[in-house]
């Protein structure tokens with residue numbers, strides 16, 4: 064009897080009363096009396112909700128807990144109230160908060176009686192469902208699936224073909240040495256504007272690589288005593304001759320390091336001081352050539368003073384328009400724009416750039432890039448300011464002693480066969496040292512050599528007080 068009561072979700076007493084009434088009714092209707100036999104499980108009939116029968120666990124309640132939430136479901140069991148659901152599921156309400164709940168009731172027909180003599184009775188079935196959240200959430204970690212990566216050996220990229228290497232070119236841009244001196248009025252000792260340590264480091268790098276070109280980017284000379292823009296310091300007087308002699312000495316060194324390299328000298332604003340002075344103060348001297356060789360540059364000109372012809376060095380004048388095109392995509396210029404802040408000059412220049420430019424003039428290391436979107440796709444161009452080779456300790460005449468200047472040279476790799484690929488690397492030089500391609504370069508003291516070798520040019524063997 065108790066099994067029937069549980070199955071029908073009724074009390075045992077209710078079942079006994081119900082049976083008594085049924086027996087009376089059967090007697091009245093003349094139907095065979097009820098006899099004891101196995102109870103039949105009620106079967107849901109048409110019209111029941113789809114989700115019957117209940118999937119509940121042994122206590123009649125299904126509990127689904129996920130981190131900070133829980134769903135309790137009781138279907139077709141004894142539970143008919145929210146309180147009953149909480150009690151049967153053994154929920155601690157100090158921990159869990161009931162967010163919402165639903166209670167559904169529906170009728171199903173139950174089958175009773177012996178086999179072959181069954182009858183049906185309607186009974187109520189209940190669904191109670193509640194959604195709970197934790198009052199104090201716990202930390203929930205996401206489910207992390209292990210990532211399985213199949214590791215294959217890195218495919219080897221073959222080295223460039225020999226024919227390709229053969230067509231690759233390399234050159235160095237040498238910016239702003241500002242050859243010049245301040246001369247002691249008492250001892251005639253010459254204190255250079257150019258930095259011999261930086262020049263020697265640049266020379267060692269040039270010697271380590273087979274170069275296709277060497278481009279002096281302009282402001283080879285400082286020519287401080289040729290400008291009437293500023294008050295000329297008497298210490299600058301009569302220093303052009305030793306500047307030219309030492310300048311040529313270093314030019315020769317670079318030529319000896321890379322005799323095969325095409326070498327060019329661009330005119331900078333400092334070289335342009337010389338023709339300006341001639342035009343203003345001595346027009347007759349401008350363009351004047353020696354009659355014994357009219358093919359040589361004018362007597363009072365930078366290429367003639369330096370006797371560039373005896374080293375086969377090309378002069379590119381017409382500052383600020385003079386350009387040395389390395390290939391179709393890279394060009395060297397001295398530069399005529401100077402902005403105060405680091406990066407500002409190249410940022411301004413790159414806006415107009417249609418090709419990669421290597422410049423001097425501002426004595427700073429700066430680079431800015433831009434992508435041009437052309438018919439054949441995107442193409443990168445850049446403006447690289449590759450520093451200077453003059454001293455940066457304030458001796459070079461300028462607006463102020465503590466300049467924001469950096470020493471460097473520009474290493475360029477490129478093709479001559481129409482390919483746009485190129486790399487420009489400014490190699491910084493600090494305190495007579497530079498690192499490039501895994502090697503530390505340290506300057507040697509060359510003053511004695513400069514003194515000795517240049518003094519040889521004078522009959523009395525007395526040179527300059529370098």
Ligand SMILES: [Fe+2]
Pocket residue numbers: 239241281282331423424425426
């Ligand atoms: Fe300069």
Ligand SMILES: [Fe+2]
Pocket residue numbers: 281282331332333397423424425
């Ligand atoms: Fe300049």
